[in-house]
Amino acid sequence: MKKLKLSLKNLNIDKSWTLFLDRDGVINKLLPDDYVKNWDEFKFVGGSIDAIKTLSGIFGRTIIVTNQQGIGKGIMNENDLDDIHSKMLKEIENNNGKIDKIYFCPSIAEENSFLRKPNVGMALKARKEFPEINFRKSIIAGDTISDMKFGFKLKMIKVFLSENIDICRAYPQLVDFSFKDLKEFSIEL
Ligand SMILES: [Mg+2]
Incomplete structure (x- = not known):
């Protein structure tokens, strides 16, 4: 489903563009009802590694922004997350994909941390580190x-990835494009 009149191709995405990627479910x-607490529990979505290779070849920067409140809840710790991320990055790099940086928010939802999506703190951190x-x-x-x-808060283009498009139909102003998954999105660029 493409909601906007323009297609993604009309955006002329090049190396001056940045891709912010959610992690879990993408x-x-x-x-x-659980958190990915170790590498054994981490399973790539089909096609996502190849999609990251394609996407990171198109965008100037590819950055992951991920809420990880399993840490704030004490179910896992930052070392567990670091281990998952280093192994994930290795798989991605072995397939010629590139992630410039991973930002995570360990806080539980109830704290309403500025870093926790939908708040924008992780994006501001990224822009501080990559001023372009x-x-x-x-x-x-x-x-x-x-x-x-x-x-939406940051005036980005918003791409919703889900098999369930009813969700984005309920929020038309919040979704610019939607695709089944990262692979389908990557093919569309
Ligand atoms: Mg997610």
Whole structure:
């Protein structure tokens, strides 16, 4: 489903653009009612590694922004997350993909941390580290409305990735494009 009149191709995405990627449900499969606490529990969504190779070849920067409240809840710790991320990056790099940086928010939802999506703190951190980032030339790709709100606040292009398009029909102003998954999005560029 493409909501806007323009197609993604009309955006003329090049190396001056940044891709912000959600992790859970986009790069790796969601665990129902649980958090991915170790590498054994981390399973790539089919096609996502190849999609990252394609996308990171198109965008200037590819950045992951991920809420990880399993840490704030004490179910896992930052070392567990670091280990998952270093192994994930290795797989991605082995397939010639590139992630410039991963930002995560360990806080539980109730704390309403500025870093936790839909708040924009992780994006501001990224722009501080990579000053060439222009949010008007950025895409957020995620599988929740929280990701879309994050992008909306920053005036990014918002790409909703889900098999369930009823969700984005309920929030038409928050979703610019929607695709089944990262692979389908990557083919569309
Ligand atoms: Mg997600």
